[in-house]
Amino acid sequence: MKNTIRKYLLVIFAIAGIAAFTSCNSNDDDGTPDIEIPGITFDGDIDCCSAEEALQVYKFLQTVKILPELSLSIDGKYDITAYAAAGGFHTGYNEIFFVATKKISGNYIKNFEISDLTPLMHMVKMDMYHSTPVGAVESFDSSILAVKRGWVSYIMSSSDGGTWALAYNAKVLGTTGETGPIDITVNALPEGQAWVKSFKVGDDTYYLSIVNPTNWKTGTNAATAYVSKKSAKATTPYALAAERFTIEIDPRMPDMGNHTSPDNTALTRQDDGSNRGTINLTMTGLWRIHLTVKDSEGNVVAGGDDLSDGYSSLFWDVTL
Ligand SMILES: [Cu+2]
Structure with a gap:
């Protein structure tokens, strides 16, 4: 996803660069006001x-x-x-x-x-x-x-x-x-949306934050999440969990008989501390993304089949 954004930005910058250089050349007295872009007057300041x-x-x-x-x-x-x-x-x-x-x-x-x-x-x-x-x-x-x-x-x-x-x-x-x-x-998020959830392992509390689900489109999306651990002192910001959890996802549409979608992959821990995988949302509407969290040895530590309907009670709700 990062690479795509980078390419996209580079294209914009290239176009904008051409436009800027063109406008810099038109600073004659034809009455056209020059557009000032703050911060681009390069005056040789090495800082x-x-x-x-x-x-x-x-x-x-x-x-x-x-x-x-x-x-x-x-x-x-x-x-x-x-x-x-x-x-x-x-x-x-x-x-x-x-x-x-x-x-x-x-x-x-x-x-x-x-x-x-x-x-x-x-x-x-x-x-x-x-x-x-x-x-x-x-x-x-x-x-x-x-x-x-x-x-x-x-x-x-x-x-x-x-x-x-x-x-x-x-x-x-x-x-x-x-x-x-x-x-x-x-x-508060719009009614019915839930993008951060918690779970406990022993006395420790963890938070699962899904990244920018409003950017998702119908079809296959790169999905990123973070797992953070509540600090021993609650006023200290909660850092990323040291544990390498895997988050398995099971997206369902609760308003449409809980049908699922194919080709989802678990969000696995990356070297940068994020959890990344893919989510495939086949249509617009409310998706309840049921979660099962496993530790590095594959043991289920949170979520799983907890609800009477057979789906994990740990979930994010995202409306596409
Ligand atoms: Cu509070």
Whole structure:
């Protein structure tokens, strides 16, 4: 999937590059206003992106929306700006993107670090706090160091019963900054959708987060999920499970006699910590994806035939 996105982006960048160079040549006094793209005035600043790199960043940022509350100013010199696909958060897996710019020029800084992405929920009535699964913030792509990507899978939505805050640290050209907890809103998913589930093995709690199921189309889809382990201290963000679980999937349509689909493959643990496989959804509508989780020795640790109808009680619900 990554490769496909990369190819797609390269094509866009190539087209956009031609367009940009064409418009740069038309800066005569014909009354046509020049279109200014922030961050592409390459002025030889070695900390910042070249014009081509900046254009890639700029084009990518057109595909996501800013999260204004999560911006961070560092030392009066640098700005960190955060983005998400829909400009907000929902229950389940959410990607967050970061860019850093120099205040003085607005140019994108070529490389920087974001760390300690820390979501925290305050459960108001019980007056207790807990975190949720997160992924490390890394470069979006080896060719686009100027965009960092991390993810948070919120296990609950914001409500009268609980509020969310998010904090992170940044290091830009040797200068560090931190946000402290920032209030955020986590929206509930549309009715009937369930994209994050938990299971227990002994005293340990694990969370299964399915990645961006709204991107799925009718037919065969690459499917990615993460298995995270609840931290011993609930306020510490939940990291990926060290255990190499396999997630077997059995997609069914509950509104259509629980018919299934052929050619699904289990989501197996990859070296990058994700679980990947394929899911084949033969038609639109509600799919209940029943899950069976096995440990590295093949023992069932969660899910399986738990329900009276014979299907696993552990499932994601996704409407295509
Ligand atoms: Cu909560």
